[in-house]
Amino acid sequence: MARIGVLSISDGRDFVARDLVEHITHATTALAEALRKEGHEVIVAPEIVWTNELATSQARWLADRRPDLTIFNYAVWAFPHFTMLAAESTPGPLLLMANIDPAQPGMVGMLAGGGGLDQIGRVHARAWGDIDDPAVRERVLTEVRAAQAVRGLRGSTFGRIGGRPMGMYTAVANTDQWMRTFGVDVEEIDQWEIVRRSENASQARVTQARQWLEAKGNVHYDGKQLTPDLLERQIRTYYAMRELIDEWNLDFSGIKGQPELTTHFCTMDLAEAFLNDPYDWEGPKDTHVCATEADMDGALTMQILKLLSGDPVLFADVRHYHADKDVWDLCNSGQHATWYAARSDDPEENLARTHFYPEVFFFPAGGASVHHLAAPGAATFARLTRRDGRYRMHVMRGDFELYDDATNEAMARQSTFEWPHAFTRLHVPATEFLGRFGSNHIHAVPGDYIAELEAVCKQLGVEFEGFGDAA
Structure with missing residues (x-):
């Protein structure tokens, strides 16, 4: 649910403004009720703006309620300087909404106000028409969802466990830039904290988790790389992470893993998968x-996609391209949430399609890989990258695909079979993708969020780079 502020702006002539109150009130009520029916909280400014003093005071009143999105509503011609004054007192995402009515030129007021905002560089979005029109309502709701995600980022904390992994420049960002652009702080935490805190979980709790995995999933012990003791060590790292998240109030996080933990302690595959899942062995979460x-x-990128969709977000390497099928194998060591195996609210359905295989030779410390194949369906793919220090977001559509069992296994064995795989048909030519994409990692959620991501980028001042049919 988003919190939405609505400020209605009118004509500055008192003898005109008096006659427009009923018309504006009707339009404002219709807008507010339509948004409330979608489940959002709507706060309407107490007075219609028709003086410069009201433009400032009513905007400040709304700002004090900290809306995710503020809507300036134009049901009539509105003096443009009211828009400018109100915007000055309105932090956060802004949407200008106008009616289409030949008798009352709200559209003219929106264009005049919006043009003024353009001149001073104030970012805003625009929508126009009858809010009861599904297309118009969706345009407004797109901005609502984007604003909710942007406001959800601001004031949040990312927990960075460990440092730069294996020399990856693309995995490290400037904390000053994060705060300036996204409003996100970074808490630096050493990986030793995972090792140290792993002993804190009670043995009874760890045993119960192991038995749940053995009963619900398919655990393939080999007596060397994967044993009950190693699986329990991985479970303990999950509890260590939960402890760190709670203690440091982390909103999202990342774990270096390689090479220290994966060589000398255990892999973080199990912890990463179940942190991203909407459940664990203790129930929904x-x-x-x-x-x-x-x-x-x-x-x-994942946090933005989560805030937009509410779903677990996929993380993967762009591991292999099957040119004969025009299909990519998106695969990374144990990282995919088990939810992707069936995309079911019932963990048993997902775990029935999940295998916990012994880790491969890359990771001598051992543990379980979390193997499954992503269930088929349409998805949105995205990745924040930087060009010459400036942020951009690569965005594209695609589809997860599955085939017959023999084909699935043959394709998975061409890379690292034990890891999770998402066979993906991207809606972009391979030559364009490989020539432009700015990372080895890519992220996705089911559904179409192209419009929302474009709105998020505009609100954040980040360049939107659509690929293929998302351009």
């Missing part, structure tokens, strides 16, 4: 975005 390899821009 909130998802917590956790990126492997402490990928900061990856985690930030």
Whole structure:
């Protein structure tokens, strides 16, 4: 649910403004009720703006309620300087909404006010028409969802566990830039905290978790790389992360893992998968975005996608391209939430399709890989990257695909079979993707969020780079 502020702006001539009150009130009520029916909280400024003093005082009154999005409503011609004064007192995302009525030129007021905002560089979005029109309502709701995500970022904290992994420049971001652009702080935490805190969980709790995994999933012990003791060690790292999240009030996080933990302690595959899941062995829970390899821009992309969709977010390497099928294998060590196996609210459905295999030779410390194949369906793919120090977001559509069992296994074995795989048909030519994409990591959620991501980018001052049919 978003909190939306509505400020209605009118003509500055008193003898005109008096005659427009009923018309404006009717339009404002219709807008507010339509948004409330969508489940949002709507706060309407007590007075219609028709003087410069009201423009400032009513905007400040709304700002004090800290809306996710403020809507300036134009049901009639409105003096443009009222828009400018109100915007000056209105932090956060802004939407100008106008009616289309030949008798009352609200559209003219929106264009005049919006033009003034353009001149001073104030970012805003615009919508026009009857709010009862589904297309118009969706345009407004797109901005609502984007603003809710943007406001959800601001004031949040990212927990960076460990440092730069294996020399990846794209996994490390400037904390000053994060605060300036996104309003996100970074808490630096050493990986030793995971090792140290792993002993804090009670043995009874750890045993119960292991038995749940053995009963619900498919655990393939080999006596070397994966044993009950190693699986319990991985479970303890999950509890260590939950402890860190609670203690440091982390909104999302990333774990370096390689090479220290993966060589000398255990892999973080299990912890990362279940942090991103909407459940664990103790029942339903909130998802917590956790990126492997402490990928900061990856985690930030995931957090935006989570705030937009409410779903677990996929993290993967762009591992392989099957040119004969025009299909990509998006695969990374254990990182995908098990929810992607069936995309079911019932964890048993997802775990029935999940296998916990012994880790491969890359990770001598051992533990379980969390293997499954992403269930088919349309998805939105995105990644924040930087060009010459400035943020941009790569965005594209695609589809997860599955085939017959033999084909699925043959394709998965061409890379690292034990890891999770998302066979993906991107709606962009491979030559364009490989020639432009600015990272080895990519992220996704089911559904179409292209419009919302474009709105998020505009609100944040980030360049939107659509690929293929998202351009």
